[in-house]
Amino acid sequence: MFAILKGAVINGDRQKTTEITETLxxxxxxxxxxxxxxxxxxxxxxxxxxKNNEFFIPEVLISARAMQGAMEILRPxxxxxxxxxxxxxVIGTVKGDLHDIGKNLVIMLLEGAGFQVIxxxxxxxxxxxxxKIVEEEADILALSAMLSTTMQQxxxxxxxxxxxxxxxxxxxxxGGAPLTKSYAEMISADGYATDANEAVLLARQFIQANSMIKxxxx
Amino acid sequence: xxxxxxxxxxxxxxxxxxxxxxxxxxLGGTFISTLTLGxxxxxxxYLGETERISIDKPVRVINKWGQTIRPDEEIxxxxxxxxxxxxxxxxxxxxxxxxxxxxxxxEWGVLRQRSDxxxxxxxxVIGNPLANATGIEDLERFRWPDGTDLGRIEGLRExxxxxxxxxSYALVGNLMGVDIFEICWFVxxxxxxxxxxxxxxxxxxxxxxxxxxxxxxxxELYLGAVGEFLDVIVILDDVATQRGLxxxxxTYKTMIMPYHRELISFIKERTPAKLLFHSCxxxxxxxxxxxxxxxxxxxxxxxxxxxxxxxxxxxxxxxKVTFWGGVDTQHVLSKGTVGEVRxxxxxxxxxxxxxxxxxxxxxHNIQFDVPPINIxxxxxxxxxxxxxxxx
Numbered sequence: 001m002f003a004i005l006k007g008a009v010i011n012g013d014r015q016k017t018t019e020i021t022e023t024l025x026x027x028x029x030x031x032x033x034x035x036x037x038x039x040x041x042x043x044x045x046x047x048x049x050x051k052n053n054e055f056f057i058p059e060v061l062i063s064a065r066a067m068q069g070a071m072e073i074l075r076p077x078x079x080x081x082x083x084x085x086x087x088x089x090v091i092g093t094v095k096g097d098l099h100d101i102g103k104n105l106v107i108m109l110l111e112g113a114g115f116q117v118i119x120x121x122x123x124x125x126x127x128x129x130x131x132k133i134v135e136e137e138a139d140i141l142a143l144s145a146m147l148s149t150t151m152q153q154x155x156x157x158x159x160x161x162x163x164x165x166x167x168x169x170x171x172x173x174x175g176g177a178p179l180t181k182s183y184a185e186m187i188s189a190d191g192y193a194t195d196a197n198e199a200v201l202l203a204r205q206f207i208q209a210n211s212m213i214k215x216x217x218x
Numbered sequence: 219x220x221x222x223x224x225x226x227x228x229x230x231x232x233x234x235x236x237x238x239x240x241x242x243x244x245l246g247g248t249f250i251s252t253l254t255l256g257x258x259x260x261x262x263x264y265l266g267e268t269e270r271i272s273i274d275k276p277v278r279v280i281n282k283w284g285q286t287i288r289p290d291e292e293i294x295x296x297x298x299x300x301x302x303x304x305x306x307x308x309x310x311x312x313x314x315x316x317x318x319x320x321x322x323x324x325e326w327g328v329l330r331q332r333s334d335x336x337x338x339x340x341x342x343v344i345g346n347p348l349a350n351a352t353g354i355e356d357l358e359r360f361r362w363p364d365g366t367d368l369g370r371i372e373g374l375r376e377x378x379x380x381x382x383x384x385x386s387y388a389l390v391g392n393l394m395g396v397d398i399f400e401i402c403w404f405v406x407x408x409x410x411x412x413x414x415x416x417x418x419x420x421x422x423x424x425x426x427x428x429x430x431x432x433x434x435x436x437x438e439l440y441l442g443a444v445g446e447f448l449d450v451i452v453i454l455d456d457v458a459t460q461r462g463l464x465x466x467x468x469t470y471k472t473m474i475m476p477y478h479r480e481l482i483s484f485i486k487e488r489t490p491a492k493l494l495f496h497s498c499x500x501x502x503x504x505x506x507x508x509x510x511x512x513x514x515x516x517x518x519x520x521x522x523x524x525x526x527x528x529x530x531x532x533x534x535x536x537x538k539v540t541f542w543g544g545v546d547t548q549h550v551l552s553k554g555t556v557g558e559v560r561x562x563x564x565x566x567x568x569x570x571x572x573x574x575x576x577x578x579x580x581x582h583n584i585q586f587d588v589p590p591i592n593i594x595x596x597x598x599x600x601x602x603x604x605x606x607x608x609x
Contacts, residue, residue: 058416098342
């Protein structure tokens with residue numbers, strides 16, 4: 001059944017996805033099981049197909065939409081069961097920038113990978129990012145920008161984190177058309193991802209690093 | 219070293235894949251190969267200071283949301299530009315509505331805003347009038363632009379006739395706002411329309427049908443007025459991004475291609491001009507289909523996009539299509555030294571210029587962060603280098 005669910009998500013069939021999800025729940029499957037054995041592998045494949053130029057924008061969007069259909073059923077059940085997400089991400093497009101298509105794709109893939117994502121939208125000030133990070137005790141801050149002018153705001157956000165003595169509390173990753181690895185290094189971001197797929201890998205790495213550090217009692 | 223051909227001869231021969239005295243050069247010939255307001259102001263100031271070229275006239279903005287301008291004759295002559303454009307005018311019965319906060323609505327009902335209050339940024343799309351449409355009935359009820367508005371062609375016949383008979387420049391027809399696919403995203407919402415393509419193809423087709431009909435009306439008037447005088451006619455529809463196609467070649471074939479084919483045939487029945495097709499990005503995987511649908515010229519040849527190697531492009535497609543553009547604006551023109559600009563110029567002309575089939579220019583519009591010395595170097599060196607090469 002999980003294989004059929006996976007197929008339905010990959011084919012962007014929201015109706016079938018939600019139907020199978022309901023059926024699995026009614027048959028006694030746990031929400032987390034469905035999520036990890038059906039949805040996450042599906043979005044993984046979608047991400048790979050995107051990278052291989054097999055899936056283009058329409059295919060990725062409808063897969064994400066199908067997954068969201070299942071998530072609407074599963075999310076409340078997962079919360080109820082007390083299972084925590086892999087990590088918490090606060091994401092937004094920086095101040096002065098109104099672009100969000102790339103960011104929205106990242107959100108979909110991050111949720112597909114098991115992260116809880118809090119989307120602050122577009123044109124987000126440094127102060128609002130910080131407020132949300134504190135409120136939610138986020139693990140990761142993901143910043144998006146599409147213009148070479150607005151990307152400078154990312155430096156401001158990181159400086160604001162430092163001034164508030166919060167820099168070490170959160171991992172900062174950046175993404176967007178004008179960004180580069182060297183810019184990320186220059187502003188002391190923790191990472192840079194070239195696409196949504198890489199963003200997920202990076203986020204996972206951050207969480208792994210965090211838990212390793214916790215284990216070592218640092 | 220001097221030119222032997224007139225600009226018009228040079229461009230025509232290049233478009234017919236014949237070798238010429240030097241590479242033909244374009245700046246401002248199309249609305250996507252010109253300069254933005256900021257870049258132009260800098261260039262004027264620079265040429266004023268270094269060469270005493272003084273221009274007292276107000277700047278002519280041709281596209282509001284991209285803040286692109288029409289270069290003055292003095293600049294075009296100085297840079298030895300071979301193309302001149304016939305731009306359509308604003309419709310009589312529509313004026314873009316300006317709101318507060320640098321926001322305006324265009325004739326398609328699309329809401330745009332400039333995120334930075336300064337004059338040098340694009341106006342981004344923030345509102346889509348058909349975002350909440352649920353079916354084809356909503357398309358019937360929608361207030362569409364009037365394709366028959368004569369304001370668009372006011373005075374154009376006289377302008378084209380004058381340039382045709384009294385100058386020897388190659389004439390390029392620029393009818394503004396004639397995209398099909400792109401306008402679908404603007405009116406419907408980018409994500410929503412791409413999902414429509416997959417989930418609601420009937421609706422997507424109905425939308426494109428409606429838009430195509432309006433664009434044909436516009437072309438009927440425009441080409442009726444100036445078609446016989448043109449060497450090039452421009453259409454635009456982005457199908458690719460920096461890293462790949464937006465839609466699969468198969469989706470293009472079933473969903474978009476029929477409308478492009480229809481529009482291009484319609485255009486070619488009304489003008490002998492060569493058809494220039496603009497698409498940003500990594501278009502290489504779509505070129506076969508675009509050539510099949512009737513394009514003669516591909517612009518801007520975004521060399522910074524994946525797979526857009528100019529040598530390979532010439533080898534694979536050089537006999538079937540003319541390349542227009544090619545000089546990197548993302549990195550070289552904006553951040554390069556004068557030496558790097560010269561190298562880039564030589565690189566592109568060497569790759570693309572053999573046996574015609576190339577019109578030289580920047581990839582897309584020159585933005586305000588491009589130093590004016592780079593612009594002048596680009597064109598001066600292209601002229602020098604290609605005259606020398608073809609001696």
